[in-house]
Amino acid sequence: MTASVSVPAPVPVPWRQVLAQVSGLIRSERKLLLGAGGLILVNRGAALGPAAASKIVIDGVVGSHRPDLLAPVALGLVAAVAVEAASGFAIYRAVGIVSQRAVTRVRGELHAHVLGLPAGDFDSMSGGCLLSRLMSDPDALRDVLGPGLVQLASGALTALLAVALLLALDWTLTAAVLGILAASLAALVLGLSRVYGAFHATAEISAELTGRLVETIGGIDAVKTARAERREAYSFACTSHRLLRAFVRAFSGVGGVIALSALATGLVTATVLLLGGRAALAGRLTLGDLVLYLLLAGLLASPLLQIAAHVAELGRAGVALARIAQVRAIATEDDRDRGLASIARVTGAVAFDRLSYAYMPGRWALRDVSFEAGPGATVALVGLNGSGKTTAMRLIGGLLRPTAGRVLIDGRDLADVRLRSWRAHVAAVWQEPFLFDVTIADNIAYGRPRASRAEIRRAGLLAHCEEFVGLLPGGYDTRVGERGARLSGGQRQR
Known part of the structure; x- marks a missing residue:
């Protein structure tokens, strides 16, 4: 790795797949979302209470000298605030459940999908990238499907209610305000597209960093043997600084969107003061109407403010859905x-x-190989390192597909057989054994999880595991550590 500042180009958003994912999540939680939607209606209606109370106090209490209205208005305002608070609590609880369920579902489905990919596909994939997509990307959906979704939905609903009231007060003034907001929204969409590209860069560099870290920790013996700690630390620091610079660019875009929304809100306020003030002087609006108009115009701009407040989450969520x-x-x-x-x-x-098989075009691991092995035969494949022995075993196990030619099982082409059904008849002991961080018994029974204790001990005896398992304090219930780190190399191979 170097300290270059190259940034991956953003991938095109596969909108069809993204929309299918979002619609699937919404359908799965439609009952809870419908309930939250009803609560949002109640909540936004109650949120208009302060604006209505202000108009009544100015025009009714002060303008018409009706002090008897003060107490009812105050009680009504307290009731509206109480309803807003209670419905807000219920809304955030509901969408919090929805968002976490969605994250759990997406992560589970994605994990199952990744495990179902052909083994050969993993040869061209970065472990860090897959780890990032399995863990980080689903988490990026939480804020958008949770509080962010509520605030955007409630802001949009409030804006619709505000538009209806503003048109009733003064449609010419409302048309000018809507024109400013439409232009601001178009600029905001353009800004969001740039933010998406910036956050795509951060996601890719973060995945690269995670992959390097996983490799370094997994190969810690090689790192220490080569005295490469400083070199790895320098490489990690360089990539971390690339990630920092990418985040600086991303949040510069976020800052621009926030500034744009603040500017739009200021323009709306200035327009209302200028045109609304003239309308009030001309007698078309009362003082209470003008105050109400100012408050409603602020609510009308709330979707812009909500988008700006969550633009970082929206950018990360868009990238996550695309990945x-x-x-x-x-x-x-x-x-x-x-x-x-x-x-x-x-x-x-x-x-x-x-x-024939090639891991890369023109680079053959096996080429025009033919042989036969009869039932029950013991066959040894002998050759130099890199001659394709392990590749041949992977082809027999259906982990790879031939580039050319055929693998025949009892005369049947393996390409015409469901691989999962074939693997039920296959057992393999690989040159580099892989052990999970579970017990010795669990590792032995990994291919047959329902194996009895007697069957596990029988397999251990045949593999000469009894010689060292009996010396361990937990016997077959001893955890072996990550990749079998608590066992010697010879013990892992058994």
């Missing part, structure tokens, strides 16, 4: 095997028919 849609657009093994036949019984004959 999630990209992953979900990749076909899983089950998608690719749809319509293929299952393989119920296997005799055990394996053959390669003029098989």
Whole structure:
């Protein structure tokens, strides 16, 4: 890694997939969202109480000398505020549940989708990028589907109510205000598109940083053996500073959007003061009408202020939805095997028919290989490092698809068989064993989670695990640590 300032170009937003995700989330929580929508109507109606009370006090109490109205107006205002507070609590609780359910659902579905991808696809994917998309991207949806959604929806509803009242007061003045807001909204949309590009850069660099960190921690023995701690720290710091500069650009865009919304609000206020003041002097508006108009015009600008207040969350959520849609657009093994036949019984004959495989175009790991292995035969593939022995095993297991040629199982082309059904007949011990941070028994039974204790001990005996398992304080219930770190290399291989 270097300290370059290159920023990944933003990917086009796959709007069809994004809208499908959003509509699916809304449908799954429609009952709770409908209830929240009703509460928002009540809440926004109550929010107009202070504006109405101001007009009554100015025109009714002061203008008409009706002090008897003060107490009822005050009580009504307190009631409106109480209703607004109670409905606000219920709304935020409801949408908080909705947003967390949505995050949990998206993360679970995305995790299941990633596990279903062909193993060969992982060769071209960054672990840090996948980790970021599984953990960080769903979290970016929480604020938008939670408090952000409530504030945007309530602001939009308040603006609609305000427009109706403003038109009733003075339609010519309202037309001028709406013209300013329409121009400001168009500029705001343009600003949001730029913010999206900036936050895309932060997401990609953050994924790169996560991937590097995962690699460094996973390969800590190699790092220390090569005395590369300082080099790794410098590389991490360089990428961190790239991320910092990307965030500076992103929040500069956010600041511009906020400034634009503040400018639009100021222009609206100035327009109302100028034109509304003239209307009041001409007798078309009372003093109470003018005060009410000013308050309602402020409410009319609330959607702009809400968008500006949440522009960072909107930018991150847009990027997250696009990145999630990209992953979900990749076909899983089950998608690719749809319509293929299952393989119920296997005799055990394996053959390669003029098989070739290249991890990259023109770089062959295997080329025009043919051999046969009969049922029950013991076959050793011998060759130099890099000659394709592990690749051949991955092809037999259905983890890779041949670039050319065929893998035959009992004479059937593996490309015509559902891979999950084939793997039910396959067992493998890899050159580099991988152990999960669970017990020894759980690792042995990973391929058969319903295996009995006796079957687990039998497998351990056949693999000569009893020699060291009996010396461990927990026996087969001993946790092995991440990647089997608490066992020796020979113990992990057994």
